[in-house]
Amino acid sequence: MSRINDVTRLYEPIILNMSEGVVFIDAEDCIVICNKAAERIRNVRAEKIIGKNIFAIHPKRMHARIAQLIKTLKSGESDWATRLILSRKRYFSNSYSAIRDLEGNYLGTLMLSKDVTEEQRLRRENENLRNADQQKEQDCVIVRSSAAQKVMELIRVIGPTDSTVLVTGENGVGKECVVDMLHRESPRCGGPLIKLNCAALPENLIESELFGYTKGAFTGATENRKGKFELADGGTLFLDEIGDLPMSVQVKLLRFLQEKVVQPLGGRHEVLVDVRIVAATNHILQEDVAAGRFREDLFYRLNVVNIDVPPLRDRRDDIEPLAHNFLKRFSAKMKRPLRYLSDEALQLMLQYDWPGNVRQLEHAMERAVILSSGELILADDLPDEIRTVPVDDSEDETASLREAIEHFEQRYIAKALQRHGFRKCETARDLGISRKSLWLKVQKYNLEKDTVT
Numbered sequence: 001m002s003r004i005n006d007v008t009r010l011y012e013p014i015i016l017n018m019s020e021g022v023v024f025i026d027a028e029d030c031i032v033i034c035n036k037a038a039e040r041i042r043n044v045r046a047e048k049i050i051g052k053n054i055f056a057i058h059p060k061r062m063h064a065r066i067a068q069l070i071k072t073l074k075s076g077e078s079d080w081a082t083r084l085i086l087s088r089k090r091y092f093s094n095s096y097s098a099i100r101d102l103e104g105n106y107l108g109t110l111m112l113s114k115d116v117t118e119e120q121r122l123r124r125e126n127e128n129l130r131n132a133d134q135q136k137e138q139d140c141v142i143v144r145s146s147a148a149q150k151v152m153e154l155i156r157v158i159g160p161t162d163s164t165v166l167v168t169g170e171n172g173v174g175k176e177c178v179v180d181m182l183h184r185e186s187p188r189c190g191g192p193l194i195k196l197n198c199a200a201l202p203e204n205l206i207e208s209e210l211f212g213y214t215k216g217a218f219t220g221a222t223e224n225r226k227g228k229f230e231l232a233d234g235g236t237l238f239l240d241e242i243g244d245l246p247m248s249v250q251v252k253l254l255r256f257l258q259e260k261v262v263q264p265l266g267g268r269h270e271v272l273v274d275v276r277i278v279a280a281t282n283h284i285l286q287e288d289v290a291a292g293r294f295r296e297d298l299f300y301r302l303n304v305v306n307i308d309v310p311p312l313r314d315r316r317d318d319i320e321p322l323a324h325n326f327l328k329r330f331s332a333k334m335k336r337p338l339r340y341l342s343d344e345a346l347q348l349m350l351q352y353d354w355p356g357n358v359r360q361l362e363h364a365m366e367r368a369v370i371l372s373s374g375e376l377i378l379a380d381d382l383p384d385e386i387r388t389v390p391v392d393d394s395e396d397e398t399a400s401l402r403e404a405i406e407h408f409e410q411r412y413i414a415k416a417l418q419r420h421g422f423r424k425c426e427t428a429r430d431l432g433i434s435r436k437s438l439w440l441k442v443q444k445y446n447l448e449k450d451t452v453t
Contacts, residue, residue: 021092021113024099025054027106029070041092041113073098074106084116091120122192122231145315151178154307159185164257166242166302167280169309170434172359175280176240178307183236188276191235194228199241206249208265217266229262233273242302243283243294250295257301277302284436311437312354312361319349322358326365327377337375339368344379351405352386355432410445413438417447 021038034046072078080097167175183193212227261270288294327339368381420426428438
């Protein structure tokens with residue numbers, strides 16, 4: 001009996017200190033328990049409501065719903081019920097359970113409230129991402145060119161593994177699409193795919209976004225919050241624009257890759273998480289390492305497997321099917337008859353180099369659907385930069401179209417390099433391409449400073 005009494009005395013401190021809000025009403029519908037969490041959630045003081053009827057603390061518009069709920073619990077028609085409520089801009093999952101003695105007599109109703117704001121936010125984000133991913137998947141599987149087919153084959157081979165992957169390529173080539181497919185091909189596909197753009201947040205926020213924080217860790221930290229690592233537990237964490245990750249955070253990311261633990265800001269304990277890391281960048285990380293902007297040890301940890309996504313100009317066979325897919329999408333979205341490309345428009349698009357890659361093609365097709373007056377997309381419906389094809393009378397008229405384009409590109413880049421004193425960052429910015437793309441072209445056309453006249 002003494003042991004039973006000891007256990008009974010533990011009930012009160014356990015209930016009072018639970019993180020879930022606990023309210024208990026007796027068989028007469030009077031409130032007899034209200035713990036600290038319930039005070040905070042319901043914005044009431046326990047001493048002001050204990051002993052009062054449950055209806056006294058709710059507005060009249062809710063009385064009928066509460067009465068019906070309690071009635072079903074008392075009668076045994078239902079033993080429990082749940083509902084989601086919104087209170088002071090936060091979401092709470094409320095559960096209601098009928099409490100009975102060993103003879104089945106109704107003793108009261110136990111109400112538990114759990115803050116699920118973060119889960120609701122994550123669910124909405126995932127739903128939005130899922131809808132966007134379904135559309136992106138349609139674009140991703142359009143791979144007619146051999147260069148794109150090689151990428152798809154890599155995804156099929158690498159996806160089922162748990163290796164860290166570094167996805168590289170220019171802006172707009174579809175690196176995020178590759179990450180989505182890697183996740184779907186992996187055994188983690190049932191877990192979350194959490195994404196963070198490292199370039200989109202200031203340095204002082206990236207760390208808290210990645211690792212989370214505890215209440216009081218810094219000014220404004222009014223509650224515990226999980227970071228992206230914990231939210232991605234059991235799934236994949238995609239770190240976009242990894243080349244822009246601050247040095248201070250690179251150190252902590254390296255530690256996670258080595259030990260698989262994270263420590264929230266202000267927290268005393270480490271948290272073990274099971275996450276696959278996939279990173280992406282348009283930087284040439286080897287150059288960043290040489291310049292001291294990126295840790296060499298982190299680079300090798302991330303670059304276990306590399307998928308380099310080719311630019312659209314190197315996979316011209318994909319331009320036409322991608323364009324038709326975008327036309328179909330935007331025609332349906334704008335409730336217009338399906339648009340088709342004229343031969344002239346298609347030829348201009350096949351000649352164009354697409355510095356903005358698939359993203360630029362997508363925007364060009366959206367614009368064409370908006371401006372077209374009929375079902376046929378004409379050359380005049382395309383952006384000016386696509387319609388303006390440079391003319392050079394010195395070109396060899398016997399050369400193929402590809403050779404003519406490459407000859408023009410070689411001379412155009414050489415002039416840009418000379419104009420900027422062979423400073424590659426400035427030249428790449430002027431040309432609207434990445435440093436990596438410029439570096440590859442310099443190698444292809446032998447455009448180093450001492451070879452260009």
